[in-house]
Amino acid sequence: MRPNGIYCFNFHRIGDAQGAEFDPNLFSCTVDRFEELLRFFSTNFECISIDKLIQMRQNNTPIDRRYAVITFDDGYVDNYKLAYPLLKKYQLSAAFYIATNYIDNPSIPWWDEAAWLIKNCEKGAIQLPSWLEPINIDGGAIEDSIRDILRKIKTDSQATMNEKLAQLRLNAKITMPLKVKSTNLFMSWPQIRELAGAGMHIGSHSCSHRILSHLDKEQQVQELVTSKERLEHELATEVTSFAYPVGGTETFTQETQSMVCDAGYKLAFSYISGIIGSFSSSCDYQLRRIAIDNNCSIADLKRILINCKVVAS
Numbered sequence: 001m002r003p004n005g006i007y008c009f010n011f012h013r014i015g016d017a018q019g020a021e022f023d024p025n026l027f028s029c030t031v032d033r034f035e036e037l038l039r040f041f042s043t044n045f046e047c048i049s050i051d052k053l054i055q056m057r058q059n060n061t062p063i064d065r066r067y068a069v070i071t072f073d074d075g076y077v078d079n080y081k082l083a084y085p086l087l088k089k090y091q092l093s094a095a096f097y098i099a100t101n102y103i104d105n106p107s108i109p110w111w112d113e114a115a116w117l118i119k120n121c122e123k124g125a126i127q128l129p130s131w132l133e134p135i136n137i138d139g140g141a142i143e144d145s146i147r148d149i150l151r152k153i154k155t156d157s158q159a160t161m162n163e164k165l166a167q168l169r170l171n172a173k174i175t176m177p178l179k180v181k182s183t184n185l186f187m188s189w190p191q192i193r194e195l196a197g198a199g200m201h202i203g204s205h206s207c208s209h210r211i212l213s214h215l216d217k218e219q220q221v222q223e224l225v226t227s228k229e230r231l232e233h234e235l236a237t238e239v240t241s242f243a244y245p246v247g248g249t250e251t252f253t254q255e256t257q258s259m260v261c262d263a264g265y266k267l268a269f270s271y272i273s274g275i276i277g278s279f280s281s282s283c284d285y286q287l288r289r290i291a292i293d294n295n296c297s298i299a300d301l302k303r304i305l306i307n308c309k310v311v312a313s
């Protein structure tokens, strides 16, 4: 059995990654697997909301058992259609982190367009101008090729995301048809309001989902403040938590964390793996999570938890 702590689980999309039109690696698990996981969380943890987590943090409540927090990043419509009914069935609260631009102006996000270009182009490799070497596309393991190329695009800070996407379109020699471009991937404001009304927590995942550490200070503040205002305007309630886009160690800095605090958020999630073993004020804006991906089974999850570090947060 794993130690006491706060286990914050993170999902992106629910559904079948097989044959997905866009980024297959964003599918955390199928809907059946999701239900198994919810049963596992309900049986083995005390499942708590973000409000309860904030309250525990403020009161320095001792972490004397295993707590679970369920979070979703990006605001895909399958969260509403597939995850929400099951969360209601098991009477569980989850947090949904929304990148507000994609709700205001539905469009295909950069990672999904990049995945589509990689999957549909007829080239054997991709190389953007700043890359020293091309990255091969292996049709037999397209998920891996998409993951490798997206990882490279994310870490390359020499160009803006729009520039890199334009470079990728040129290099892949293919453009997304209008019919594909108009696919509705994200929740609408009425759907998000319905989640909030049913006791789900809604947090900010920035406006544009750009990597904050690649932006200047003014742009970062704008992403943090404007997304909070948009959500608060639409939901008529205070927005108290944030999740960093992409969320790895290189995607936000110490300065970013201060800006998140100054913008009025009470806590922020990273995508760095770990279990919260105790509270510490230096970590309120870089809380660890446990990623659920690759259609993770209960047995897979148990293995992940055995290897997961317990840290002060």
Ligand SMILES: [Zn+2]
Binding pocket: 073, 074, 205, 209, 244, 245, 246
């Ligand atoms: Zn995200």
